[in-house]
Amino acid sequence: MPSHTDAPAPLIKLEKISKTYAGAVPVTALKEVNLEIGRGDRLALLGKSGSGKSTLLNLLALIDKPSSGALLIDNRESALFSEKEATTYRRQDIGFIFQFFNLLPTLTLRENITLPMELLQQNDDELVRQLVREAGIADKLERYPEEVSGGEQQRAAVIRALVKKPRLILADEPTGNLDLETGLHIVGLINEICDQFGTSLVMVTHSQEAAQACARRLKIIDGHLLNDV
């Protein structure tokens, strides 16, 4: 989605974004969050369980809608996107690495990994071969998710997000199920893709080592975002 201003607009800008989940007891998960994400920026997102990290990623991916505030993508208010524009943005621009993987159980790891590329008609078999080899799951590709370990599912979910070459990778604890060494290797793969394609990254992590790989570190405390801690 091209921008029509002279100065390069930030990829994403959040202005006073709040999110309240309705229910018997409404929960305000994000409180007046301001944030700019530029092209190629890498942000680590820290914060305790329940502080609002996944909620923020869901809003950035247009999976969920803010309760108030403005969410600009390429300087356009995303609330005004048509359903088609929102779907195209999610499919084409966002590589989402979900906290709980979200692999499709009826597809093999290979099919899970290649499905987003096929939807975009952007097959890159060489990149898939390279990443699955480096992630150490090349010999597991014909298995279904339930036939591999949690860490292997997580690695497949990471690769599925990377092979699309998205403009923004949203990674929700992408190394949560991995040992330290494997985790750092996977963070290295994510950063290689960012280097290669100028991709922006927002990565939720509890690992100081993984956070070090990001130039900016943000912290959420009870729905409040603290910039660059």
Ligand SMILES: Nc1ncnc2c1ncn2[C@@H]1O[C@H](COP(=O)(O)OP(=O)(O)OP(=O)(O)O)[C@@H](O)[C@H]1O
């Ligand atoms: N669909 C929902 N309906 C109601 N409340 C929700 C919903 N999703 C999240 N919440 C609440 O919003 C708050 C923030 O949740 P969120 O999932 O964003 O936290 P998190 O920082 O990702 O936590 P974790 O580290 O445990 O994954 C929590 O109080 C949570 O209970």
Ligand SMILES: [Mg+2]
């Ligand atoms: Mg979460």
